[in-house]
Amino acid sequence: GAGVSQSPSNKVTEKGKDVELRCDPISGHTALYWYRQSLGQGLEFLIYFQGNSAPDKSGLPSDRFSAERTGGSVSTLTIQRTQQEDSAVYLCASSPAGNQPQHFGDGTRLSIL
Amino acid sequence: RKEVEQDPGPFNVPEGATVAFNCTYSNSASQSFFWYRQDCRKEPKLLMSVYSSGNEDGRFTAQLNRASQYISLLIRDSKLSDSATYLCVVNRGGYNKLIFGAGTRLAVHP
Numbered sequence: 001g002a003g004v005s006q007s008p009s010n011k012v013t014e015k016g017k018d019v020e021l022r023c024d025p026i027s028g029h030t031a032l033y034w035y036r037q038s039l040g041q042g043l044e045f046l047i048y049f050q051g052n053s054a055p056d057k058s059g060l061p062s063d064r065f066s067a068e069r070t071g072g073s074v075s076t077l078t079i080q081r082t083q084q085e086d087s088a089v090y091l092c093a094s095s096p097a098g099n100q101p102q103h104f105g106d107g108t109r110l111s112i113l
Numbered sequence: 114r115k116e117v118e119q120d121p122g123p124f125n126v127p128e129g130a131t132v133a134f135n136c137t138y139s140n141s142a143s144q145s146f147f148w149y150r151q152d153c154r155k156e157p158k159l160l161m162s163v164y165s166s167g168n169e170d171g172r173f174t175a176q177l178n179r180a181s182q183y184i185s186l187l188i189r190d191s192k193l194s195d196s197a198t199y200l201c202v203v204n205r206g207g208y209n210k211l212i213f214g215a216g217t218r219l220a221v222h223p
Contacts, residue, residue, distance in 0.1 A: 033211075042117070042200060042215035043157065056210060091156060101147075102211065104156035 002026065004105035006092050012111045015084060021077045021108045025094030032075050033095075033102060034059075034067060036088040043091065049075060079110075087112045116140055117214035119201050125220045130191045134217045136184040136201030143212075145204035146177055148186045150197045151216065157200055160186075191221045 005024040013019055025032050034046040045059040049069045060066070064082075069075040079086055089109050093102035119136045126132050138146075146163035161168065163175040163184055174187040184201055201214040 035213075040215075043211075043213040045210060045212065048210060101159050101162075104158070106156055 004092055004094050004103055006090075006105035006108050008108055009106065010109045010111075012113065013082060014113050016081055018078065018080045019082055019110065021079075021090050021110070023075045023077070023092030023094075023105060025073065025075070025092070026103055027073075029094035029096050029103075030072065031095045031097060031100070031102075032069060033093045034075070034077050035091045035093065037091060037107075038088045046077070046090075082110075082112045084112045086110060114139060115215070116205075116212050117201055117203055119214040119217045121215060121217060123218040123220050125222060126191055128191055128193060128221055128223055130221075131187065131189045132191055132219065133188075134186045134199055134201070134219075136186075136214055138182050138184070138201075138203045138212075140203070140205055140212075141182065143182075143203040143205050146175075146184050147202040147204070147211070148173075148175060148184075149200040149202050149213070151200055152197045157213075160199070188219075191219075193221050193223065195219060196221045 007022045032049040035043040037043045047067050048056040051072045052069050064080045067077045089107040091107045093104045095102045117138050148160040149157040150160045151157040161170050163177045167176045172189045176185045198216040198218045200216045203212050
C-alpha cells in the first residue's frame with residue numbers, strides 16, 4: 001500500500017522566493033503533521049492537522065510559514081520570502097487518529113541559496 | 114534546556130556488543146514515549162514504544178523511569194544493520210504531538 005508521499009524530493013531556490021511543499025498522507029489517516037529537521041538536529045514540530053483544521057500551529061517559526069489541508073487529505077506547506085535558515089528537510093507524517101503511531105514520508109530537502 | 118535530551122554520540126561498537134542509550138525529558142506531563150530509528154538521509158521509523166513496566170522486542174529493551182524522567186534503550190548482540198541514529202521521542206498533549214530528541218548516533222563495525 002502507498003505510504004506518505006511528499007513532493008518535491010528536493011528543492012533548490014533562491015533567497016526571497018516562495019516555495020510550496022506537498023504532502024499526501026496515507027489514505028484514511030485523519031491526523032497529519034509537519035516537522036522540519038536541520039542538519040544534525042532532531043525533528044522540530046511545525047503544525048498538526050486533524051481533518052482540515054489545525055488545532056496546533058505553535059511550531060510555525062514565523063508568519064512566513066503557512067499550511068493548509070483540504071478535503072482532509074493533501075496538505076501544502078508554504079514558505080514565503082525564503083531565507084537561508086529555512087534550509088532543512090521538511091517531513092510530513094500521518095496517523096489514523098491523534099493518538100496512533102505516525103508514519104513519515106521521505107521528506108523534502110529544501111536548500112535556499 | 115531542550116525538552117528531550119540525548120547523548121549525541123557517536124557510539125562506535127563492534128558487532129556483538131551490547132550498547133545502551135539514555136534520554137531525559139523535562140516535561141512531567143509527557144504521556145507516551147517512543148524510540149524511533151533514522152537511517153542516514155531517511156525518514157524516522159518507529160522502533161518501539163516504551164511502557165512503564167519496561168518492554169522487550171527481540172534484541173531491544175526499553176525502560177522508562179517516570180520519577181527520574183528518564184528513558185533508556187538497550188541493544189544486545191549489535192548487528193552492522195543497527196547502525197543508525199536513535200531518536201528518543203515523547204508525546205505531550207491530548208493528541209499525538211511528538212517531541213524529538215536530537216538523536217544518538219550508533220556505528221557498529223565488524
